Every structure is written in C-alpha cells, then in structure tokens.
Amino acid sequence: MTKSNYKLTKEDFKQINRRSLFTFQLGWNYxxxxxSGYLYTILPQLRKIYGDDTPELxxxxxxxxxxxxxxxxxxxIITGIDLAIEEKEGIGGKQTVSGLKAGLMGPxxxxxxxxxxxxxxxxxxxxxxxxxxxxNPTGIFIWIVAQIAVMIFRWKQLEFAYREGISLVTTxxxxxxxxxxxxxxxxxxxxxxxxxxxxxxxxxxAPSIGDVxxxxxxxxxxxxxxxxxxxxVGGVYWMLGKKNMTSTKAIFIVLVVCVALxxxxxxxx
Numbered sequence: 001m002t003k004s005n006y007k008l009t010k011e012d013f014k015q016i017n018r019r020s021l022f023t024f025q026l027g028w029n030y031x032x033x034x035x036s037g038y039l040y041t042i043l044p045q046l047r048k049i050y051g052d053d054t055p056e057l058x059x060x061x062x063x064x065x066x067x068x069x070x071x072x073x074x075x076x077i078i079t080g081i082d083l084a085i086e087e088k089e090g091i092g093g094k095q096t097v098s099g100l101k102a103g104l105m106g107p108x109x110x111x112x113x114x115x116x117x118x119x120x121x122x123x124x125x126x127x128x129x130x131x132x133x134x135x136n137p138t139g140i141f142i143w144i145v146a147q148i149a150v151m152i153f154r155w156k157q158l159e160f161a162y163r164e165g166i167s168l169v170t171t172x173x174x175x176x177x178x179x180x181x182x183x184x185x186x187x188x189x190x191x192x193x194x195x196x197x198x199x200x201x202x203x204x205x206a207p208s209i210g211d212v213x214x215x216x217x218x219x220x221x222x223x224x225x226x227x228x229x230x231x232x233v234g235g236v237y238w239m240l241g242k243k244n245m246t247s248t249k250a251i252f253i254v255l256v257v258c259v260a261l262x263x264x265x266x267x268x269x
Contacts, residue, residue, distance in 0.1 A: 006048045006087065016158060017076065024037045024040075031251070035068045038065075046061065049090070056090065063094055070105035070106070071109045073115070073153070074112035077158075078101060078105065080162035080164075085165055128143040196226045196230075199226075199232060201228050204217070205266045
C-alpha cells in the first residue's frame with residue numbers, strides 16, 4: 001500500500017476552489033457527466049500526492065474519470081473528504097473514495113440543487129425583480145450580495161470538509177469500512193429511485209381479443225409498478241458487461257431501439 005507524505009496547503013485549496021468555481025462543468029458529457037471535471041479540479045494535488053507518471057497516479061486518474069454528478073454548490077465537500085483520505089491512505093484508500101463519491105453525490109445533488117439552484121434564486125430573484133418593476137435599483141445589489149454569499153460558502157466548505165476528512169481517517173479508522181458500505185448502499189438506493197422517477201417509458205401496445213382490449217401497461221403495473229424502466233436498466237447493465245461494449249455505444253443502442261419501438265407504437269412516454 002503506497003502512502004504519501006504530502007500535506008495540502010492553503011495554495012492547494014485556493015487552486016481547487018478556483019477550478020471548481022470556473023471550470024468544473026467544462027468537461028460535462030452525457031456518458032460520465034462531471035467525471036472529467038472532477039479529475040481536472042484535483043489533478044495538481046493528485047500529482048503531488050502520488051508523484052508524476054507513477055502507476056498509482058494513472059490508477060487513481062482512471063478512478064476519478066468514472067461517472068460523477070452532484071450539485072455544483074456541494075461538490076467540494078466530497079472533494080475535501082476525498083483528498084483527506086487519499087493524502088492519508090494513498091492508493092489504499094481508492095475503494096473508500098469510490099464508495100463515498102457514489103454514496104454522497106446523489107443526496108448532495110438533491111439538497112444542493114433544491115437550496116442553491118431553486119430556493120435561493122427564487123426568493124432573491126423575486127425580491128430583486130419586484131424592486132426593479134417598481135423602479136428601485138436596490139434589487140440588483142441584493143441579488144449580487146446573495147450570489148457572493150453563495151460563492152463564499154462554496155469557497156469555505158472545501159477546507160472544512162478536508163479537516164473533517166482527516167479526522168475521519170485518523171480517529172475513526174475502525175468506522176471507515178462501515179461508512180463506506182453505508183455510502184455505497186445509499187448510492188444504490190439513489191440509483192433505484194432515479195430509475196423509478198426519471199425513466200418515463202410506458203407500454204402503449206394494447207392487443208385486442210374480440211371486443212376486449214388488453215391494457216398491457218396496467219397488467220405490468222399489477223405485477224410490479226415501473227417494471228418496464230427496471231427492465232430497460234437491467235438490459236443496459238447486461239450490455240455493459242459484454243466485451244467491447246461502452247457506455248456511448250449503449251446510449252446509441254437504447255436511442256435507436258426506443259425510437260423504433262415508439263414509431264411502431266409499442267412504447268410511449
């Protein structure tokens with residue numbers, strides 16, 4: 001197990017925060033979403049921890065380019081805990097980091113987007129707009145102050161999360177495995193919830209037997225609600241286990257099959 005002697009500094013935190021604020025979403029794509037942005041945000045620090053052009057650096061870079069998607073307003077909390085563990089455990093903490101990222105990104109996405117992407121803009125935006133309609137220029141300054149406060153919050157949370165992460169791996173080492181398992185289970189739970197709520201596919205095929213029309217979707221719902229979305233996810237999971245199959249290929253296969261079945265009237269949204 002390779003461990004590092006490098007300790008993150010204030011300059012490291014500033015660099016991570018700058019990249020998080022201005023470049024985190026630049027590599028966003030439908031296959032891995034924020035994966036490449038996450039890696040770019042912490043790449044200089046990973047090089048300091050693992051060294052340049054080392055097998056450990058290459059391995060951890062592959063780990064961090066995997067699928068990742070969470071709220072922009074909470075992502076550095078995960079980053080801070082991640083770097084604290086990697087700084088302390090080295091490559092031996094890879095499994096822990098992967099579990100924590102998978103488990104925390106879903107809940108943080110829901111909380112962060114609800115508060116900072118919906119609630120705060122709605123409140124302060126409505127207040128600013130109402131003042132603007134009445135000819136009061138104060139509203140624009142209220143909006144600016146609110147956004148500055150949010151950016152300060154994003155800036156400060158990284159170092160706090162890092163300190164708590166250090167505490168986690170130094171004083172709670174015996175609980176780390178349980179926490180990783182819990183986070184992984186939470187991640188699986190969130191994936192199941194997303195399948196049921198985000199994949200809106202219904203069986204529109206309704207064969208007729210004499211004067212009776214069979215509602216196939218209703219019959220499926222009686223067996224298990226959302227069975228068709230679960231079947232689609234299961235099919236994609238099966239495809240990804242095949243040799244030479246990539247996420248991009250799977251996406252195109254799903255698109256083509258769904259368009260064809262929709263044109264034939266077999267499925268609908």
